[in-house]
Amino acid sequence: MVAFSAPGADEDLARQLGDVSLVRAAGAAKTPNPQDLFTSARADYARLLGVLYSEGYYSGVITIHIDGKEAADIQPMDAPETIHAIDVSVTPGPRFHFVRAGVTPLAAGTALPADYAEGRIARSGAILDAASAGVARWKEEGHAKATVADKRIVADHRKNTVDSVIVLDPGPVVHFGDLKATGNKKLRTDRLLAIAGFPTGKKYTPERLAEVQTRLRRTGIFSSVTLTEAERLRAGDVLDYDLAVAEDKPRRMGAGAEIxxxxxxxxxxxxxxxxxxxxxxxxxxxxxxxxxxxxxxxxxxxxxxxxxxxxxxxxxxxxxxxxxxxxxxxxxxxxxxxxxxxxxxxxxxxxxxxxxxxxxxxxxxxxxxxxxxxxxxxxxxxxxxxxxxxxxxxxxxxxxxxxxxxxxxxxxxxxxxxxxxxxxxxxxxxxxxxxxxxxxxxxxxxxxxxxxxxxxxxxxxxxxxxxxxxxxxxxxxxxxxxxxxxxxxxxxxxxxxxxxxxxxxxxxxxxxxxxxxxxxxxxxxxxxxxxxxxxxxxxxxxxxxxxxxxxxxxxxxxxxxxxxxxxxxxxxxxxxx
Incomplete structure (x- = not known):
């Protein structure tokens, strides 16, 4: 019922495309449901395109025919009641390479991914990893609200190249503010805050935040610990946090034997x-x-x-x-x-x-x-x-x-x-x-x-x-x-x-x-x-x-x-x- 092909793709790419195809999986069922097939076929465009981008193919052609009609042209209200054949074809086209791979501004000591560099295959994952690495390094330097301000990505289909520039907004250096705790029932709030050791007044670092969560989890008192930062900074570039905990059962027993x-x-x-x-x-x-x-x-x-x-x-x-x-x-x-x-x-x-x-x-x-x-x-x-x-x-x-x-x-x-x-x-x-x-x-x-x-x-x-x-x-x-x-x-x-x-x-x-x-x-x-x-x-x-x-x-x-x-x-x- 479902035919899948990837002309021009190497073995690894063809395997990846086949693995993410929902309609191919739905068609393998013993009694395929037409509505499931139709929904899966329409969803496959984005999934297949994501695989192509992740491997550096930006001029691929995807066709999904349901009984001869392109699935994307069939409106949801006109979904067919019966489906006899689905043909999926993915032609990847040429592979693109970076002609430029930039991130600005960068904090000192930022280590960008090796794949994000001029001349390397222009994988979409490399762009995302570079943006994440740039933001993470700014946060390590105390810029808690660092974010990606802009991505200037241009694919040249004549030269099969990608020009990529990621613009970051570090924001100000932030200090920890107050911690508000909720969810504790049997553990007193003053003891909860003492155990957490929230670093109020100290410069923000992800490590200090992770230490708070680690201290709370190693007590064994809680089944879940969630720290949520405030959406906006207070005056003086101070960042408050909300702590939500759920207490686990306090009693536990165990036994062992060896002979x-x-x-x-x-x-x-x-x-x-x-x-x-x-x-x-x-x-x-x-x-x-x-x-x-x-x-x-x-x-x-x-x-x-x-x-x-x-x-x-x-x-x-x-x-x-x-x-x-x-x-x-x-x-x-x-x-x-x-x-x-x-x-x-x-x-x-x-x-x-x-x-x-x-x-x-x-x-x-x-x-x-x-x-x-x-x-x-x-x-x-x-x-x-x-x-x-x-x-x-x-x-x-x-x-x-x-x-x-x-x-x-x-x-x-x-x-x-x-x-x-x-x-x-x-x-x-x-x-x-x-x-x-x-x-x-x-x-x-x-x-x-x-x-x-x-x-x-x-x-x-x-x-x-x-x-x-x-x-x-x-x-x-x-x-x-x-x-x-x-x-x-x-x-x-x-x-x-x-x-x-x-x-x-x-x-x-x-x-x-x-x-x-x-x-x-x-x-x-x-x-x-x-x-x-x-x-x-x-x-x-x-x-x-x-x-x-x-x-x-x-x-x-x-x-x-x-x-x-x-x-x-x-x-x-x-x-x-």
Whole structure:
């Protein structure tokens, strides 16, 4: 019923023309509707012409015949009740090139598109991109009302050239005015404005405006955030804004599960309120149970429960304050530990990628082993920096993640020493190939305790290797150190190094396979010292993508070390790192 041709067009142009044709798509239906065909045919003129202009063809000829009549000549009231044949023909004609490509006036540092230049193909998109780039650069310089004042575009059909000059109107340098907020119901307006941190009185830049939206969105309180600038400037070239927000449901909960052959079943869950007292305070309660049915530590079950409240915009729009408390029980091969802590501090967002945190905490723990009970008490000062530019936190294909945490601590009493724990975690991801099916992922971990002796170091600051978080293929926390205290005690080490390499390949859009190798080193004293020991493991994994992240199944075996043997299985949600 519909015949489509593009005489003189190359393969790529013919494909583009065919793809945008509405009447061609309507004609492919099993039972084409005449009214749909007629409407589509009349709309195709503009769509096909747009493709020609976008590729630099300005003298093309488009004919669309409905049963022999030009569709453009048929009035809507005279639309045919039946249609037997539609013939579409697009003759592109010669390609045009720029004889001049100018933009005036230009702000310093404006980078115009490379395609918008004398001698280049006169694509309409290049003209639009050049106008957008010119306006955007003026706005970056504080001219919020910069606009295109005129476009002088002349096509010479004898020479097949285009003379293009874009005239911009920068307008004055603008400063931010007042912000008027609407839509908030449970969040108080004064707190909404404090969180937004609108830069009243400061010079206009798009970046400052984007920061306001980012601050509001990262609270998780709102389902939508819209900033609208006033149509006109106030006296003194001041620009006011309207902020319209829609609040999301404040409460949220979640759960997770992971199981390993020796680790047993681990269950995690959280409950969160993102606007606790109407000031944007976020309360999050986390709980987990680990080691259910595990073969390590005689099948003992560990648990922890903690609560944390964060208050945004405390000292500045990008600085929040927090308080936290936590209680836990941990069972290792030679001892059991009960602990609790309470503390608080500040979190500062330096950028979308970099976050810092600094705080103070009081930590108490009781360790029971073959030699009795030992009480550890310390004042800790945790500090951390986190860099994260991964494209997807649960299934990254590119980017980097880095965590650096330094925790000085002061021991209280005779049994607890003073010193510092240092922890680092670095991850990198690289997708290969045009379809990015192969992803190489690497992770390096480092940990060390400086200052106290091993016996006077709180157990929670020591390091182990083995299990899903460090070395797959080795039993959970199977590698520590053995120290003599009128006998032998197995405990965590003072130094730790771990690294992991993965090759992830997507067989389909949903299913992927992984090959991996993990290694870990634990020492009671010197890094890479003679008293240290390595262990490693390797294996294969299967991934199935879901909306909440890939389901992970890993099968691993030990490669190096004397800490265990046999096959280890790991099942969870999300990539291993």
């Amino acid at each position: 390993g052959t020796s680790d047993g079943l681990a269950l995690t869950g959280y409950w969160m309120n993102r606007n606790l007292w109407g000031g944007g305070e976020r309360l999050r309660i986390d709980a987990d149970i680990k080691g259910i049915g595990g073969s390590n530590s005689a099948g003992a079950t560990d648990y922890s429960i903690g609560a944390r409240i964060d208050r945004p915009a405390t000292l500045s729009p990008d600085t929040s304050a927090y308080v936290l408390t936590k209680a836990y029980k941990t069972t290792e091969e030679d001892y059991t530990e009960w602990g609790s802590q309470i503390g608080g501090g500040l979190t500062h967002v330096f950028s979308d990628r970099l976050t810092g945190e600094s705080g103070t905490a009081y930590i108490w723990s009781k360790v029971k082993d073959d030699y009795g009970n030992t009480i550890f008490r310390q004042i800790a000062f945790p500090n951390s920096l986190t860099w994260d530019n991964r494209d997807d936190k649960t299934d990254a294909k590119r980017g980097y993640y880095g965590l650096l945490r330094a925790t000085p601590f002061y021991g209280l009493g005779q049994t607890t020493g003073s010193g510092m724990q240092l922890v680092a975690d670095f991850r990198a991801y690289k997708a290969l190939g045009t379809e990015e099916r192969l992803v190489l992922a690497g992770r390096g971990q480092f940990g060390a305790v400086y200052g106290p002796s091993l016996g006077r170091t709180p157990r929670s600051y020591l390091f182990y290797s083995g299990g899903g978080g460090t070395v797959r293929g080795q039993p959970y926390q199977s590698l520590g150190v053995n120290e003599l205290y009128d006998g032998q005690l197995k405990t965590g080490g003072m130094q730790f190094i771990g690294y992991t390499g993965e090759a992830r390949y997507g067989l389909t859009d949903k299913v992927g396979v992984v090959a991996f190798y993990d290694a870990g080193f634990i020492s009671s004293n010197d890094l890479f010292g003679r008293d240290g020991e390595w262990q490693s493991g390797a294996g294969l994994g299967l991934r199935y993508k879901t909306p909440i992240g890939p389901i992970r199944l890993d099968v691993a075996v030990p490669v190096q070390g004397s800490t265990g043997g046999g096959v280890q299985l790991y099942l969870g949600i999300g990539q291993a790192f």
